[in-house]
Amino acid sequence: MRAYTPKDDVQAKAYYTDRFYVAPQVPKQDVSTDPVFAADLEAISAKFEVKESFIQVENMVIYINAKDIYAVLEFMRDSLEYTQLTEMSAIDWLAKDDTFEIFYQMLSMNKRKRTRIKFFIKNGDAVDSVEKLFRCADWSEREMFDMFGIEANNHPFMKRILMPYDWQGNPLLKTYPLEGDEFAAWYEIDKIYGKEAREAIGPEIRDTARVDRYDSERFARLGYEQPKGTKITGNEEPTVQSYQEEGGVFMVTKFDKDTSKIIDDPQR
């Protein structure tokens, strides 16, 4: 018999890992290899605490303290010519050590350089909003709140942006099931028809390959269509596909395949 291994903590590690497998990692260079980045890092580390810094795929990555984020971005925008915040969001590390990693991707058009500012926050902590510095952070922080549940202090309109306002749950968390929890599964039914309609409408059919040829309520066998609710025996006559009724339609010209012209040349 095989030894039992508990699988309830499947998120923490892969189900199966090869003995000699080494996870590939993008190589990191020291910041001193690039003079522009080195000067930027020196300017930032003179004013703020820098925990870690390296260059990865021509991007400088700097880890700072969460409380410094507004001042760091303001300093980078006003003094270091990083005029654009191109992207910001969070990474879910809840299973590892109950933290979120927040990143801000900065672009300097003058220097033609990209720098990523990163920091960790504990689950449940809020970040400082940088919406006053970069207008684009308005929607990004709302999306972060929507998808991860991380609130931004001093944000002018801290509401969900993609999901409905009355949604429950944060879909980009790794613990959130792709097909939705129970709230998501019944959301539209509960909202439109009320909870008492659940039984009448029934659960979602998530199996996309499900076909039941004897279920005439939901399925119709191609070429053997029957009225809804008919009991299917399997001995049905084939149904004739036609555009119009047999006797023709009142005041509408009968479509005749023999007299109609079939166009073979699509480039006519």
Added chain:
Amino acid sequence: MAQHKVNYTQDGGLPVALTSIDKIVNWGRSNSIWALTYGLACCGIEMMASGASRFDFDRYGTIFRASPRQADVMIVAGTLTKKHAEFIKRLYDQMTEPRWVISMGSCANTGGMFNTYATVQGCDRIIPVDLYLPGCAPRPETLQYGVMLLQKKIRANSASKAQKPKRLM
């Protein structure tokens, strides 16, 4: 002087067609199915192509209307998200009866490839559907055929005022 083309020597000399009320009402309904513009995703492009010159829905009397109050059929063309579900119900409720719904494409039929938390798994969970068009996305020919089948369905029904309104529940 107007050049009329009535031949008084044929059809008993009368420019008159005799029919029943059901037939004339259904003829009117089935040949002027005004559709609500409901392009939700890429199927909407095919729906627009069906309305444009090459496929030309006007031939069937199908003209796209921007208001549910003027529309007879709702062509649900595209992915219906859970956030949008309440609005499709509201628009459907604003349509006057008799009304019909065509569910166009895999996403509207069953949720399609979007087996996710945010997609309604088939718009028939929200509104009653008359016709399901398979395809991702269905070609304009499919939608044309669907409209012709819907015409056939309308003609098969009684035109009386007492017809049972469709309700999901």
